[in-house]
Amino acid sequence: MATVLIVDDDPFISGLASAKARQLGHQVEVAENGEDGLRMALSLQPDLIVLDLMMPKLTGIEVCRSVRAVPAMRATPIIMLTGKGQERDIEEGFAVGATDYLVKPFSPREFQTRVRALLERSAGVGAAQ
Secondary structure (H helix, E strand, C coil): CCEEEEECCCHHHHHHHHHHHHHCCCEEEEECCHHHHHHHHHHHCCCEEEECCCCCCCCHHHHHHHHHCCHHHCCCCEEEEECCCCHHHHHHHHHCCCCEEEECCCCHHHHHHHHHHHHHHHHHHHHHC
């Protein structure tokens, strides 16, 4: 079982993402703004972070950049889950360290597929080291 941190200020989105991650058997923690999300990411060091871009207090870009600055978290998978789907938004997300990018509205099934794939891939990386 992995720990998944979902950081989104929309309770519907965080609830849906949480339910889908729990269906895969994972423990889920939720933060409702970027500041709490960063604090929880640093203290929990989750196996996967699902991160909205546009949030109060700190943006997803700021959170992602801060997480990537921590050596122990450089390989933690981060899925940007956001309504910002312009090419420049996607490029910026990957430039600050996102592992994957999913645009809202999203398919819950696709979300589960991406969560599963990233966690399997990161478990394989950890086992190979």
